[in-house]
Amino acid sequence: MASPKNSPRNTVQLIWPGGQSEQVGLITIGKSGGAGEVFEIESKPRYVAKIYHATTREAQLARYAQKIRWMIANKPDLPEIPAEHDGIVQLAWPVALVMKESKFAGFVMEKIDFGRTMELDYLLTHRQATGEGFEVDFGKLVTVCYNLASLINCLHSNKIAVVDLKPINLKVYKSELYVSILDCDGFHIYSDNFHSEAPQVTPEYLAPEFHDKAVTHPEGQDWFALATIIFRLLNYGIHPFAGIAASRHPYPTELSGRIKIGLYPYGKTPHNSVRATPASIHESFPDSIRELFDRAFASMPSGRATAYEWATVLETYANKSTGHMSQCLKGHLQFSGKSCPTCLREAIIQGHAERQRRFMTQLQATPARSVRYSKQTLTGTHISPFQAALAQGQFNLVRLATSGSSNRNVISFEILWIVGLIVTFWWVK
């Protein structure tokens, strides 16, 4: 495989906001998406360039150009980052145009340091996060949730919505816990002087009112996706619409189908048709957070919690000075006044493992026990009087009738009995 340094070299022209331009070479790094390919830029290590695919139609390219020009001129105000945290990029926002033979070809954006960050997806599986050198605790998770909610709130204040908000498009700084959003050129913009829609959506994060139709309220869509991501982050990756069917109604196999008909099992009031996944630790969330989840998933779209509300509530838990998070006896961080989510999860997993181990032990011991029981029956050496009585057919509690029935008569009767049982089951079910 060719190293990036040896890859073919493209020369393009960059046009910066002040109008100054320069010729640079692009280095292939093998990162290609649906709309374009990302390149490193020679002599500009802090930036990367996204070049739209050559197959993009002229009209589409013109729309991209218009959107990117607006974005370069209107960078949103983002949550402030303390000076000691240098080099944090919260948005892969366009900062310059890329021209090829005087024609628009793509844009330049700040480079997100992949060494300092990891995909937010990894936080959904704590083992995976640990593998990335990130020790997960609920304090860090709440901080990540807060930073994400703040970022989304800032975008909304600037009349910009993400729409296709999902963990795979998000990066987390492992030390600083700030969140970065990728694929900014796909955002929905609804400012007074410019409008551009985002056609891309992901069904597992799509609000119920937008299934099978266009996203007409992009902020509402972001609030739903934000709540879904926060729920998953705080609940070991469990999706808020993952549950166990508890009624005779058909239960959609896909999450999108469950979102569409509102099968949310983790509400403060239990759902009639679906039960929570046994591994869920939602009971250890504080009431203020559970209320926001209920409003996001179990109420009308008009009552959905906004990014601002999420940021306000989460800030109280992310801020150590409030004392809203405390340590359990084992030293895990927990929401004050609630059971420890880490201990609860460990107990669930341990209980499951213990049951599995006990079952396997019993299963392994079954052949030996069967042989021993048969031997005791045949030699008449049962230790238990109950088993002895059973084996000899001398049960004193219930006297058996002296029957002249043959084995065939018995089988005939038992067949009728089993058919009767099946009919009963069929009717009661």
Added chain:
Amino acid sequence: MTLALAVTLLICALLFVSWLWRPRQTAEPGVWVLLIAYALLGTWALWFGLYSASGQEPAGFVFWKPTVMYWTLSIILIVAPLLGWGYPVKAIFGTYFAFSKMQWRWMNRGLAALCALLGGVNLLVAFNTAEGNWVGHKFSTMIILLFLMLFRMIFIWFPTLTIVAIKLYRRAIALLP
């Protein structure tokens, strides 16, 4: 062959074997009434469960189904002794047990009362609580079937099999030089 046909053929084959190997002594009329009632219920379940298109079973009847079964059973259990047709409970628990007539009478009454109660509770739950609760209640009553099954396994199948195994063992020992 469709699944519906396969299930029907299997049940018919089992019933045929049961008919061929039936005990030749006269059965009490109460047992026949019970058998006819179950044959009708079974045919209904087989038809609407396997053959007819979905939605053809009367809407709303689903809530009544457990009650229909419990109350049918209860009526048979109550009426049969009054008409001198014996105690159908014997057919349910099995004729393997030597109980006195009075014991059978009280077992018959007890089962009739239990079925009447279950049928009534089903209607109460179905029409006064959320559907999810009714579904939960319906399945929880199925535990009774499990008990019946366990009862039969412990008292009839298992000892019978053990005794057969002992007989076979003794025969095998006797054949040894």
